[in-house]
Amino acid sequence: MCTWIVERTPVSGSGKGPNGWFKVSQANVYYDHPYHAPLDHALIIDFVETPDEVGNRVAVELSEESARRLVTSILAALESGVDGHAVHVEAAAG
């Protein structure tokens, strides 16, 4: 494939890279040839703080199938977690 198509998404939180924890401010997401995974194409995510800083990122290269499963898992975890914590907050408030 080899294109310059990159989805850039602002994110807020922390990631743990080779030098420890750091703030993450952007996720670069693309589907192309991976660097390391033995796949023809992969869904690649780089979590970064500063887009032009070399070496400080959390990177994953996932097969298409596992990336789709991850999307489902993230949404499921958010749904159940947010619901659970909302109940907890309400109970605490009551």
Added chain:
Amino acid sequence: MLAEEVYYRGHEGEAIQAYLARPLGEGPFGTVIVIHHMPGWDAGIMEITRKIAHHGYIAISPNLYTRYGTGDPDEVAAVARAGGGTPDATFVGDMAGAAEHLRLLPTCNGKVGIIGFCSGGRHAVLAASRLNDLDAAVDCWGGRVIAAPEQLDESHPVAPIDLTPQLAVPLLGIFGNDDRSPTPEQVDQHEAELKQHGKTYEFHRYDGAGHGFFSVNRPAYRPEQATAAWGEIFKWFERYLSA
């Protein structure tokens, strides 16, 4: 063979990191510029550079992302990709510098070819169209040689197929018939353009192979087709880069 990291002067005199592999002995040897794919200056491109040197050519693989950094190539590639990559004009300047560097080597026979893979295949066609002092070019499944208007931007303003009238170099094309970038129809279109302008070229297309079928570490690898295609590449180099 000797393989090492070197630097040469590229576009606007900037120092460009490169991997140089060369046969030992007096030569003289033909030379080849080896262009990496989008994921960067990786172990695969260095293996290919050494393979070409093993066959008797001085081979140099420039790190197209040098301006983004010279650390771990995968880290540099991640930043380069997020930053939009190397503009075409900068790339062409870097290739002119690489050719000049090779011709100044004492064991060079004066001939310089270029080969690229995937996005590097497009790059090879681009360099062969923009520079008039190369001697041979090989495009291995270069995507976006043909580009829709929305695929062009300030850094990549022209589709290489539109530069065909200026192509001044014999062009070898290697393609898998199961590829989707370029599709067989796009390869047909490129071939028709080359024919129309009377260019020297050969296209070899392989059934049962898709994109990137030389990659020994990926499912796309097709040993029979890859072996046959490498044979065509070395015949091309022999024809146009020998002393």
